[in-house]
Amino acid sequence: MKKLASFGLGLLMTSAMAAAQAEEVKIGMITTLSGGGSHLGVDVRDGFMLAIEQSGRSDIEVLIQDDGNRPDLARSLSNEFMQRDNVDILTGIIWSNLAMAVVPAAVRQGVFYISPNAGPSDLAGRMCHENYFNVAWQNNNLHEAMGAYVKGEGFAKPILLAPNYPAGTDALAGFKHRYENEVVDEIYTQMGQTDYAAEIAQIRASDADSLFFFLPGGMGISFMKQWESSGVDLPIFGAAFSFDEIIIQAVGSAAIGAMNTSQWAYDLDNETNHAFVDSFRETYERTPTLYASQGFDTANLILSALEKAHPDDQDAFREALREADFASVRGKFRFGSNHHPIQDIHVREVVEGDDGQPTNRLVGLAIEDIQDVFAAECQM
DSSP states (O other): OOOSOOOOTTEEEEOOOSSOOSSOEEEEEEEOOSSTTHHHHHHHHHHHHHHHHHHTOSSEEEEEEEOTTOHHHHHHHHHHHHHTSOOSEEEOOOSHHHHHHHHHHHHHTTOEEEESSOOOHHHHTTTOOTTEEESSOOTTHHHHHHHHHHHHTTOOOEEEEEESSHHHHHHHHHHHHHHOSOOSEEEEEOTTOOOOHHHHHHHHHSOOSEEEEOOOTHHHHHHHHHHHHHTOOOOEEEEGGGSOHHHHHHHGGGGTTOEEEESOOTTOOSHHHHHHHHHHHHHHSSOOOHHHHHHHHHHHHHHHHHTTOOTTSHHHHHHHHHHTOSOBTTBOOEEOTTSOEEEEEEEEEEEEOTTSSEEEEEEEEEEEEEOOGGGGGOOO
16 A cells, blocks of 8 residues: 555644745644544544645645544644644544634634635625635535535425424525425534434434435444334435545445445546545555545635745735646536635435445536525625
8 A cells, every 4th residue: 555654643744846946935733633524624634734745845744634523622732733843734623612712713814714614604795704715615615515415306295304403404504495385393503413213213213215324434224224124114315425435335234225424436437536545545545535625626716826925925825726727536616706616516426336336436516506594694
């Protein structure tokens, strides 16, 4: 197996370089590398560093720290990066509650924050900022697309399930926005919950004809295993956060047949994506998840902007970011007025792969050129 480098707390990574650059750029990555859901942060990190390595630049330092999925630790690390290390850019946060703890203060201090994942509605709307960009999506987008899909498939009584934190409430709000009809019920769970017996009993007792849920990381694994054991038989819909390649491998056969929405798929047919998937598999000996694709795109956005300006020239660098002049693994990509993507959202089905293990297969387009509704609230 090829290794870019060994990673750890406080790890500093510097890429190899093709030619000398005028001034160094420091990037602070705060992401989740331990505990529940750590594979999300690991894949964001690995996708990001793959792009930095492929760039051949040595004038970029990436400082990586593990936030342990703790808002207080994430805030402390961001302060260290800004005050001690004088970073130009922050990135990496997975969870929306951590993003809310870090981003507003960071951008007010003149640091650019480029999100590879978390996209809470407040940061897309009333708390938007010129130094904040999101390369992944606004939290609602994938759920909105599934709401439209479930409606189009004729399901009349969905029941909804999500953890009670910003991304969870955004998820269910997004689904309902595009579903446009009444739902049977909305069930909110605790963050990090592992026992879903009560929620499954509530679903069983309802007259729902389908289940839409958002449970990222280990929460989704626990739920799906208990769901299979329960014998409840409803069509399952969700977003890719609950059905990435690592989660469905851990869940096993219980995931087969589930439909999920994503802005990216490893079998999406474009040249950039083919090259990314091949190089990621060669380097890390696993298939990338959407989180890896987001890390890769985030690094390439930053690299494209650095070709035009240094972050010290904030106006020029900001404009270079807005241009999004890079080849995205998802194909079409542009920023809306609130610095969140306008992009296509696809539908994937979990199927049995050639090796007998669950995998995602791209089946169609859920919605084209979606822009989040919170852009209208952004006064930037």
